[in-house]
Amino acid sequence: MGNLLSFIFPPKSRFSFDDIPDQSGRIAIITGGNSGIGMVACKVLLSKGAKVYMASRSKERALPAINQLKQATGKTDIHLLELDLADLQSVRRAAEEFTRKENRLHMLFNNGGVMTPPIEQLTKQGYDLQFGATVLGHAYLTKLLLPVLLSTAEEAPGKVRVVHTSSCGHANAVEGGIDIKTLTDGPARTKAGTWQMYFQSKWGNAAYSSELAGRYGSQGLVSIAFDPGNIRTSLHKNMPKLGYYILNTILLYDLEPYGGLQILYAGTMPQAGKLNGCYLVPWARIGNVKPDTRDPSLGARLWQWCEEEIAKFEQARRL
Incomplete structure (x- = not known):
């Protein structure tokens, strides 16, 4: 009960x-940067002087959000990176576009x-x-950006962060975390x-973060997962109306400032450089x-599944 109350009322x-x-x-x-905690992260990072790429599948929604953030911060170094995590081809195009423009990357927010x-x-x-967008899409994006992340980490070990948005809901996953049979269409x-x-x-977000931390922490990369908490965003739009009403009126916290606390602490604070693999x-x-x-065995299984599915996609696109 103590842990539950601490989650509801931190x-x-x-x-x-x-x-x-x-x-x-x-x-x-920042993926999903045109709304919710992703937009808060974009706003704060931009205001602090970072160069920000707002990754979004919707150009129509992202461009007004970018203009809004420019006006709110007085800063202009924010750019659209068109990315649909539910399409691996779009993920590849986005990574290629980014690496054509930049040779460094300090913060990747898989949000x-x-x-x-x-x-x-x-x-x-x-x-x-x-699962395909949140886990596999981000795994592919991270894989494609690993060379620039690691080369940046050589210059600034402990300052290059990959931050993964998970949830307390991960604790309700099936035994072993994932059932492979459920990841594609079928009964x-x-x-x-x-x-x-x-x-x-x-x-998958939490396990992938841990596995990434173990594989690349020795090369200066810091991987951290987090639970954003009960934040008032559009993410809950598919919930039943009664459940959403109760959640919204009693248990949800305002997007600002609460929605950006974990994601920005993990991505920016010097002391978070010592939190590789933490949650x-x-x-x-x-x-x-x-x-x-x-x-380690479950993390390796998830990593291998992602690698195999990515390899299938890359082989198919070469045919």
Whole structure:
């Protein structure tokens, strides 16, 4: 009960955006940056002097958001990176576009995602929409950007961050974290239902973060996952109306400043350079994560599955 109450009613944050040091000369990519906590991260990083790439699948939504942030901050170094995480071809195009323009990357925020859409929705390549976009899409993006991340980390070890948006819902995933049979269309996925697919995708974010930390931490890369907390965003739009009303009126916290606390602490604070492989909870505290997300065999299995699916895609596009 103590842990549950601490999640619903976290202690007052000791961290605020004012604590973030100057980010001049640093470059960031934020997926899902045109709304919710992604937009808060874009706003704060831009105001602190970073060069920001707002990665979004919707140019129509992103451009007004970019203009809004320019007006709010008085800064202009924010750019659209068109990216649809539910289409691996779009992920490749976005990574290629970024690396044509930049040879450094200090912060990659794997933040974009979707929550409990209709179960029949799939990615462009036929994966469950939630797992395919949130886990596989981000895994491919990270893989493509690893060379520039690692070369940047050579210059600034501990200052290059890959930050993954997970959720306390990861604790409700099936035993072992994921059921491979549910990741593509079929009766197993339909039976699992949209909520279980959400839980598995958030487990995947936490486990992938841990695996990335283990594989590349020795090369100066810092990988951190976090639970954003109960934040008032459009992510809950697919919930039943009564449940959303109760959640919105009683349990949700305002997007600003609460929505940006963990993601920005992980990405910008010097002391977070020592948190490789850690999991943050509201508000910007090291917290507990489901132990199996740190099981090396399960992390390796998830990593291998992502690598195999990426290899299938890359082979198909070469034919």
